[in-house]
Amino acid sequence: MPRIAKALLCAVWFMLLTFPVMCIQVNSIDNSVHWHFERALWLGCGVFVLALLWDWCFARKAKGQPIISFGHGLTRLAANLRGDPRCRLGGLSLLAVGMLLMPLLSSIYQTNIMIAALLYVMLALGLNIVVGLAGQLVLGYVAFYAVGAYSYGLLHQFLGWGFWTCLPVGGLLAVLFGLALGFPVLRLRGDYLAIVTLGFGEIVRLTLLNWPSLTGGPAGISNIPRPGLFGMDMDINASTIYIYYLVLAAVVLTIVVISRLKNSRVGLALQALREDEIACEAMGIDITRVKLSAFALGSCWAGFAGVIFAAKTTYINPSSFGFMESAMILSMVVLGGMGSIAGVVIAAMILILAPEYLRAFSEYRMLIFGAIMVVMMIFRPQGLVSGERRRYSITALKGTASASGQGGQA
Amino acid sequence: MRPVLEVTGLSQDFGGLRALSDLDLRVDANEIVALIGPNGAGKTTFFNCVTGIYTPTEGKMWLHHADGGKTLLNGRKPHQITALGMARTFQNIRLFSNMTVLENVMTGRHCRTRAGILGALLRDPRTRREEQESIDQSYALLEELHLQHLWNDLACNLSYGAQRRLEIARALATEPQMLLLDEPAAGMNPQETNELEALVRHIRDTRKLSILLIEHDMSMVMSLSDRIYVMEYGSCIATGKPAEVRANPRVIKAYLGESDA
Numbered sequence: 001m002p003r004i005a006k007a008l009l010c011a012v013w014f015m016l017l018t019f020p021v022m023c024i025q026v027n028s029i030d031n032s033v034h035w036h037f038e039r040a041l042w043l044g045c046g047v048f049v050l051a052l053l054w055d056w057c058f059a060r061k062a063k064g065q066p067i068i069s070f071g072h073g074l075t076r077l078a079a080n081l082r083g084d085p086r087c088r089l090g091g092l093s094l095l096a097v098g099m100l101l102m103p104l105l106s107s108i109y110q111t112n113i114m115i116a117a118l119l120y121v122m123l124a125l126g127l128n129i130v131v132g133l134a135g136q137l138v139l140g141y142v143a144f145y146a147v148g149a150y151s152y153g154l155l156h157q158f159l160g161w162g163f164w165t166c167l168p169v170g171g172l173l174a175v176l177f178g179l180a181l182g183f184p185v186l187r188l189r190g191d192y193l194a195i196v197t198l199g200f201g202e203i204v205r206l207t208l209l210n211w212p213s214l215t216g217g218p219a220g221i222s223n224i225p226r227p228g229l230f231g232m233d234m235d236i237n238a239s240t241i242y243i244y245y246l247v248l249a250a251v252v253l254t255i256v257v258i259s260r261l262k263n264s265r266v267g268l269a270l271q272a273l274r275e276d277e278i279a280c281e282a283m284g285i286d287i288t289r290v291k292l293s294a295f296a297l298g299s300c301w302a303g304f305a306g307v308i309f310a311a312k313t314t315y316i317n318p319s320s321f322g323f324m325e326s327a328m329i330l331s332m333v334v335l336g337g338m339g340s341i342a343g344v345v346i347a348a349m350i351l352i353l354a355p356e357y358l359r360a361f362s363e364y365r366m367l368i369f370g371a372i373m374v375v376m377m378i379f380r381p382q383g384l385v386s387g388e389r390r391r392y393s394i395t396a397l398k399g400t401a402s403a404s405g406q407g408g409q410a
Numbered sequence: 411m412r413p414v415l416e417v418t419g420l421s422q423d424f425g426g427l428r429a430l431s432d433l434d435l436r437v438d439a440n441e442i443v444a445l446i447g448p449n450g451a452g453k454t455t456f457f458n459c460v461t462g463i464y465t466p467t468e469g470k471m472w473l474h475h476a477d478g479g480k481t482l483l484n485g486r487k488p489h490q491i492t493a494l495g496m497a498r499t500f501q502n503i504r505l506f507s508n509m510t511v512l513e514n515v516m517t518g519r520h521c522r523t524r525a526g527i528l529g530a531l532l533r534d535p536r537t538r539r540e541e542q543e544s545i546d547q548s549y550a551l552l553e554e555l556h557l558q559h560l561w562n563d564l565a566c567n568l569s570y571g572a573q574r575r576l577e578i579a580r581a582l583a584t585e586p587q588m589l590l591l592d593e594p595a596a597g598m599n600p601q602e603t604n605e606l607e608a609l610v611r612h613i614r615d616t617r618k619l620s621i622l623l624i625e626h627d628m629s630m631v632m633s634l635s636d637r638i639y640v641m642e643y644g645s646c647i648a649t650g651k652p653a654e655v656r657a658n659p660r661v662i663k664a665y666l667g668e669s670d671a
Contacts (some may be wrong), residue, residue: 257531264530265523265541268509272517275506282500283459284492284521284584293527392512394549394561395542 011044027269029247056194060118081344106410108184117352118247118307124332126301130307132339135274135296138189140201141329144174144299146321148306153221153316161228167307173305175296182295201326208318220317227311243312254301263390270294337383411438413474414588414620420469422459429455430644442614442621444631447641453624457590461498491520497586500594507566512566514565515548555579571602577668578643591623595630607634
C-alpha cells in the first residue's frame with residue numbers, strides 16, 4: 001500500500017512539474033490557448049506505472065534476486081554454455097556456422113552493418129585490455145583507430161602501398177602512438193589519466209583536421225582501395241563479402257589472442273595492476289613495463305581495425321574519429337562487463353546493431369542509450385557478463401571433485 | 411651471525427618533517443626482529459624506504475645474499491627489491507580483491523617466472539610447464555597456510571584472518587630471504603594471534619628466512635622476537651633482547667609517559 005501511495009505521489013508531482021510544457025499550447029497567430037488536460041492524465045498514468053516498476057526493481061535488487069528472470073530453460077542454457085565444454089563447443093560452432101553463412105544468405109546492406117559491428121567488436125576488445133584488464137581508464141582510444149585508418153590512407157596516397165602491407169604497419173604505428181601516450185601518463189591514474197587521454201584523442205583529431213597539406217583536412221582522403229585478393233577483380237558486392245570474412249577472421253584472431261593473454265602470466269600482472277598498484281609493485285611486477293604493454297597491446301587492435309575501416313569505406317575524414325566514438329567503445333566495455341570477452345562482444349553487437357534495426361526510434365536514440373546506461377549502472381554495475389574466470393587444474397587435486405570447482409562470481 | 415638486512419644512518423624527510431632520523435638497523439639470518447613504537451613513530455615509513463616505495467633522504471640500505479655478496483637497495487625500484495629477495499605485507503590489507511586466492515599467490519610468482527607476451531600467445535610447452543609449476547607451487551603455499559579450501563574464492567570474500575594469511579602467502583610466493591610483516595596481528599582475536607605466532611615461527615624455521623615485523627601486540631612481540639628495536643619520533647631509542655627492552659626506562663617513558671612529580 002505505501003508503495004502505491006508513493007507511486008501516486010510521484011505521478012501527481014510529475015503531472016504538476018510538466019504541466020506547463022505538456023498541457024498548455026499557445027497559438028501565437030490567433031492569440032489563443034489550447035488546454036490539453038488529457039495529456040497530463042496520460043502522463044500521470046505512465047509515471048504511476050513506471051514508479052511502481054522502479055520500486056519493484058529495487059525491492060528485487062534488495063533481496064538479491066535478478067531483475068529479469070529469463071525462465072528456467074534459458075538460465076540453464078547460459079549455465080551450460082559456461083560450464084559444460086561440450087555445450088560450449090556446440091554453441092560456438094552454431095555461432096560460427098551462422099556467422100560464416102550470414103553474407104551469403106542476406107543482403108549487402110545487412111553485411112555492411114555486420115562489418116561495422118564486427119569492427120566495433122574488435123575495438124571494444126582492444127580497449128578491454130586497457131580498461132577492463134589493466135584498469136587504466138582511457139577516453140581517447142579512438143585516436144589509435146584514427147592512426148590506423150590514416151596510416152593506410154596516407155601510405156597509399158603518397159607511397160602507393162597496398163592493404164596487406166599497411167595492415168601490419170598500421171598496427172605498429174598505433175602501438176608506437178600507444179607507447180608515446182603511455183610514457184607521459186605512467187604516473188597518472190583514475191580521473192587524471194582519463195582527462196589526459198581525452199586530450200590526446202582530441203589532439204590527434206584536431207591535427208588531422210588542421211593539416212590539410214598532409215591529411216586533406218576536413219575533406220579527408222578518398223579513393224582508398226579495397227583490399228585485394230591475389231590481384232582478382234571484384235565488384236563491390238564481392239568485395240564487401242570479402243571484407244566481411246576478413247573482419248570476421250580478425251575478430252576471431254583478436255578473441256583468441258586476448259583470451260590467451262588474459263589467462264597468462266602477463267594477464268595476471270595486468271589484473272594485479274588494476275586491483276592495486278602498490279601491492280603490484282611490491283609483488284615484483286615492473287609496473288612501468290606492464291602499463292606500457294597494456295597500452296601497446298590495446299592500441300594495436302585499434303590500429304588494425306582502423307586500416308580495415310579505411311579499406312571498407314574507401315574514404316576517411318576526421319569526423320569519424322570524434323569523442324563520441326571513444327565514448328561508445330568505452331560504453332561497450334562497461335556494458336559488457338570489464339575484462340569479460342563474451343560480454344564485450346555481446347555489448348558491442350547490441351550497441352551497434354540495435355540503432356541500425358531500430359531506425360524508427362532514431363530521434364530518441366541518445367535518450368534510450370542514456371536510460372539503458374543509467375539502469376545498467378544501478379541494477380547491474382558489473383556488466384552483462386561477469387565472473388568469467390579461468391579454471392585452473394592443480395596437479396595435487398587431479399581426480400578429486402574440487403578440482404573442477406568454478407570461480408567465484410562477482 | 412651473517413647479516414641479511416643492514417641499514418645505516420637512514421633519514422627520511424617529508425618537506426620540513428623528519429619522519430626518520432639517523433636510523434641504524436640490522437637483521438641477521440634466520441632471526442625474527444620486531445620494530446615497535448607508538449603510532450606515528452615512523453615504523454611503516456621505514457618499511458616503505460626499505461622496499462623502495464620512498465626514496466630516503468640519507469643513509470644506506472644493504473641486502474646481503476647467502477653467497478656473501480651484498481646489494482645496495484638505495485635507488486632501486488620496488489619490483490627490483492622484491493626480485494632481490496625482500497617481500498612485505500601491508501598494514502591495511504592490499505590484496506587483489508577481485509582475483510581468486512590462487513591467482514593472488516600466482517601473481518607473487520611473477521618475478522620468479524619468465525613467460526612473456528609471445529609465450530602467452532603461442533602457449534609453447536615451456537610456457538605451459540612454467541605455468542603449471544606456478545599453479546602447483548602456489549597451491550602448495552596455500553596448503554601450508556591452511557587456505558587450500560578457499561583457493562577458488564575471490565580474495566575479497568575471505569574472512570579478515572584469512573586475508574592476512576593470504577597476504578603472507580603471496581609474499582612468500584616471491585621466494586624472499588627477508589620478510590617484512592606490517593602489523594600482521596592487527597584486528598585479530600587472542601586465539602588467532604596465537605596461531606599467527608606459530609605460523610610466523612613455522613615460516614622462519616622451514617624456510618630459514620629472516621623476519622622483520624611491526625606489531626603492537628606486546629605479548630606476541632615479547633614471545634616471538636629474538637631482538638626488538640623501539641622507535642619514537644623517527645629515531646631508535648632502544649634495542650636489545652625482549653627482556654632488556656622491557657626494562658629500559660626510555661621505552662617505558664615512551665609508552666606510558668612520564669610522571670611530572
